[in-house]
Amino acid sequence: GAILGATGTRAMAQEALKPNSYEEITTYNNYYEFGTGKDDPARYADALTTAPWSVTIDGLVDNPGEFSMEDILARMTIEERIYRFRCVEAWSMVVPWNGFELSDLLNMAGVQSSAKYVAFETALRPDEMPGVAYRVLDWPYVEGLRLDEAMHPLTIMATGIYDKPIPNQNGAPLRLVVPWKYGFKSIKSIVRITLTDTQPGTSWNKAGPNEYGFYSNVNPTVDHPRWSQATERRVGGGLFAGREPTLMFNGYEEVANLYTGMDLAENF
Amino acid sequence: MDFVTPINSAARRVPIWPLYILCALPPFWFLYQGLTGGLGVEPIKALEHRLGELALQFLVAGLAITPLRRHLGVNLIRFRRMVGLAAFYYVALHLLVWLVLDVQILGQIWADILKRPYITVGMAGFVLLLPLAVTSNAWSIRKLGPKWRQLHKLVYPAVLLGALHFVMLVKGFQIEPLLYMGAILMLLALRFKPARRRQFV
Numbered sequence: 030g031a032i033l034g035a036t037g038t039r040a041m042a043q044e045a046l047k048p049n050s051y052e053e054i055t056t057y058n059n060y061y062e063f064g065t066g067k068d069d070p071a072r073y074a075d076a077l078t079t080a081p082w083s084v085t086i087d088g089l090v091d092n093p094g095e096f097s098m099e100d101i102l103a104r105m106t107i108e109e110r111i112y113r114f115r116c117v118e119a120w121s122m123v124v125p126w127n128g129f130e131l132s133d134l135l136n137m138a139g140v141q142s143s144a145k146y147v148a149f150e151t152a153l154r155p156d157e158m159p160g161v162a163y164r165v166l167d168w169p170y171v172e173g174l175r176l177d178e179a180m181h182p183l184t185i186m187a188t189g190i191y192d193k194p195i196p197n198q199n200g201a202p203l204r205l206v207v208p209w210k211y212g213f214k215s216i217k218s219i220v221r222i223t224l225t226d227t228q229p230g231t232s233w234n235k236a237g238p239n240e241y242g243f244y245s246n247v248n249p250t251v252d253h254p255r256w257s258q259a260t261e262r263r264v265g266g267g268l269f270a271g272r273e274p275t276l277m278f279n280g281y282e283e284v285a286n287l288y289t290g291m292d293l294a295e296n297f
Numbered sequence: 298m299d300f301v302t303p304i305n306s307a308a309r310r311v312p313i314w315p316l317y318i319l320c321a322l323p324p325f326w327f328l329y330q331g332l333t334g335g336l337g338v339e340p341i342k343a344l345e346h347r348l349g350e351l352a353l354q355f356l357v358a359g360l361a362i363t364p365l366r367r368h369l370g371v372n373l374i375r376f377r378r379m380v381g382l383a384a385f386y387y388v389a390l391h392l393l394v395w396l397v398l399d400v401q402i403l404g405q406i407w408a409d410i411l412k413r414p415y416i417t418v419g420m421a422g423f424v425l426l427l428p429l430a431v432t433s434n435a436w437s438i439r440k441l442g443p444k445w446r447q448l449h450k451l452v453y454p455a456v457l458l459g460a461l462h463f464v465m466l467v468k469g470f471q472i473e474p475l476l477y478m479g480a481i482l483m484l485l486a487l488r489f490k491p492a493r494r495r496q497f498v
Contacts, residue, residue: 049338052338053338056337056338057337057338057339061469065467065468065469065471067337067339067342068337118468120339120342163470163471163472164470165469165470165471166469166470236469236470237468237469255413255414255415255465255466256409256413257405257408257409259405260402260405262339262341264338264339265338265339267331267332267340268328268331268332268340268341268344268398269398270341271401272400272401272402
């Protein structure tokens with residue numbers, strides 16, 4: 030069953046979250062390295078070699094190095110987290126992730142006191158990723174979090190969905206999940222994690238700084254310049270599915286204190 | 298080798314009214330697919346995109362007819378009204394799916410049309426096509442005389458707005474909408490190129 034934890038309880042209590050089906054979660058994906066169509070990742074991501082896999086953890090850490098997936102998994106505790114997932118394109122899902130808290134991994138590496146941000150990088154394999162032949166984005170895909178966001182207990186590294194190994198199209202073998210931010214922040218197939226003292230660049234922010242901010246918290250009151258973020262449609266509702274109101278921080282209001290005193294319309 | 302004559306003589310023999318029916322049918326098939334899972338797990342967006350893309354394809358086909366005749370001698374002019382009306386049919390259905398299935402909320406529809414440039418651009422394209430669809434009949438051609446040709450030049454800005462709508466709505470730097478825009482600009486540019494006199498056999 031889901032381990033909610035003290036921080037998860039409030040958001041979970043708002044409604045009983047009914048997860049989307051495995052098929053819905055694994056056939057409707059954005060993973061532009063495999064193409065920009067929603068069905069491209071499910072079609073082409075099979076080509077990605079996910080074993081062996083290792084993650085380089087470097088920068089402002091006490092124990093930098095390259096860690097194999099086996100090594101990481103042996104030291105982490107996998108649990109289930111049922112989270113709402115809200116895409117910046119105004120669709121949403123509920124996903125039963127399996128994974129561990131990112132803070133556990135960062136503590137393993139030993140975060141130095143001067144670190145303020147965490148930068149992430151996705152694998153770049155032109156031979157296995159047909160989409161990177163097009164400069165849709167500046168490859169490799171990179172993302173970043175402020176350290177307190179990264180250490181928040183809601184922030185996980187996912188390794189599975191529905192108790193199965195995470196499929197390639199969903200970011201195998203290891204992806205970030207930050208449930209109160211738009212989906213693109215939850216970077217897939219991570220090969221490098223770097224602790225820094227300066228705000229790292231992020232792919233979508235570089236591609237469209239007026240459309241995608243560094244924070245990208247789900248916020249129904251701050252529209253994307255090209256579309257409204259006030260409502261969303263749950264994937265899987267069929268041809269006559271209505272829209273639902275989008276919740277502040279995607280319903281995870283316990284993170285609000287991370288942004289005390291910040292203008293979230295400016296720091297979008 | 299003459300490939301033009303067989304095409305032209307075949308084109309003369311094809312009856313047009315069955316083509317109207319043929320072009321009208323796919324949306325019903327899409328609707329059936331959408332109801333039965335054939336359009337994937339987010340059928341509303343899939344339906345919207347498919348209709349919009351077909352609309353653009355018919356618009357491009359319509360724009361190609363005049364250059365084909367002027368520069369290659371391929372005469373498909375008798376299909377032009379059918380192609381144009383099919384394009385309008387797909388544009389209208391694309392808009393209808395957006396209104397009825399996608400946005401649903403009346404207040405937000407107006408807000409979107411006014412506030413979102415790619416929707417403003419798309420709507421402007423649709424509005425320009427309206428008088429063309431209404432006057433795509435023999436009676437209007439007779440009634441309007443030379444003004445009819447002038448009026449139907451509105452299709453040029455309408456098609457450009459349609460392609461721009463596509464370019465503006467995608468995320469990141471994507472090739473497909475730019476290919477449509479490129480094809481349309483080329484077909485429009487060909488109209489300014491003097492026709493080469495062909496020898497007909």
